[in-house]
Each structure stands twice: as structure tokens, then as C-alpha cells.
Amino acid sequence: MDRVYTNQSTPQWDSNLPAILIYPENEVASEFAAAPRELKRVISFRVECLASGPEEPNTTGKRSVEDLLDDLCEQVECELSRDDTVGCTADDIILTGTEFQFEGDGAFPIGSARMTYEVTYHQAVPDSIDKQAGIEDLKKANVDWHVGHHDSPPDLTNIEAEDDLDIPIT
Numbered sequence: 001m002d003r004v005y006t007n008q009s010t011p012q013w014d015s016n017l018p019a020i021l022i023y024p025e026n027e028v029a030s031e032f033a034a035a036p037r038e039l040k041r042v043i044s045f046r047v048e049c050l051a052s053g054p055e056e057p058n059t060t061g062k063r064s065v066e067d068l069l070d071d072l073c074e075q076v077e078c079e080l081s082r083d084d085t086v087g088c089t090a091d092d093i094i095l096t097g098t099e100f101q102f103e104g105d106g107a108f109p110i111g112s113a114r115m116t117y118e119v120t121y122h123q124a125v126p127d128s129i130d131k132q133a134g135i136e137d138l139k140k141a142n143v144d145w146h147v148g149h150h151d152s153p154p155d156l157t158n159i160e161a162e163d164d165l166d167i168p169i170t
Contacts, residue, residue, distance in 0.1 A: 017110070018072055021048040025116070029123075037125035044096075047076050047115045052108045065102065065111040073098065073113050080117065090121040141165045 003019040025044040032040035051068035080093055096118050102111045145161040146154035 018049065018051040018068060020072065020076065021050070022046070023048075032122055039123045039125060040120070041123055042118055042120050044116060044118050047080075047117065049073055049076065049113045049115070050110065051112075052110045065109045069100070069111050069113045073115060076115060090119045093117055093119045139167055141167060 003016060004022065023046055025046055027041060027043040029039045029041045032038045049069055049072035051065050051072060053063055053065040053068050077095065080095075094117065095115060097116045099114045099116075100111065101114075102109055141164070143163050143165060144159045146156050146158065147160045
């Protein structure tokens, strides 16, 4: 389809339908790994299918607005299920719901089907952000061992072995 738009502010007219609008709703991020820092992100986006047509199929062969929307939704689902990484490094894409709305005030009813998808992906936090926050690269570590026995916990006041480790930075 040549009428796919990547924002919801593109005006749509009866003569421009059917059309599909794709736009983000929200994104949630949480820490996935601490070193190196990595975020798990889940973005919700909408795929809004718009169509106009008669309320019922008529003798001229025009299909109802509901039938047109069903076809558009099926095309979107098939296209997105072909590649659940959405052509990038996404872990998964999943349809979480569809809402329908119909308006009958014009010459023909106009309907919309708003499909909500969630995409899960991981993103490494750039080193520059850590450096701006004052987090330095780990270059050295001091390690000590406190050995316990099978019948008693280790004595944490008594260091039985100690070492300084130099960590190579790659």
C-alpha cells in the first residue's frame, strides 16, 4: 500500500482512504545488565488502519467498511509476523490489542482499527553517558578471601588471602 504514514498528524480525507498510520505511544526502559550497562526497552506503537465504504456490501460490489478494515488488519499482521525483529535488533514484536471505531456522518461510513504492538529490544548504554555521570571504567579490583568451614561461617575479620587484579580494557 502506498498510503502508509509514520505520524498521526497527517490529515486523512475520504479520497485518500484506505490509509495506514504508524506512530509511537510510549516506551518503558529498565536496567537489564549492570556491567556493561544495558537497558531493556519496550516501546508501544499503534498501527491505525483507516477505511471508508458502505455499511453493507451493495450491488455495485463495494465491500463494507468492516470488511475493508479486516483485510487491512490481516495484511499488517502478516507483514509484521514475517520478521519479529522488525528488521533490527528487536527481541520480539507482539500484537497486544485492537480497538475499532466507526463514524457514519459522511457520505460513507469511515472506520478505524487501532492495533497496538509492543516491541522489546535491548540497548547498550554508551560509555559517554557513564563518563558524564562520573562512572569510570573498572581498571583495578582488590579481592580478599575469607574461608569458612563446613560447620562454621567465615571469620570476616580474618583475611586469609588478598590480591590486586588489573583488568585489561579492550
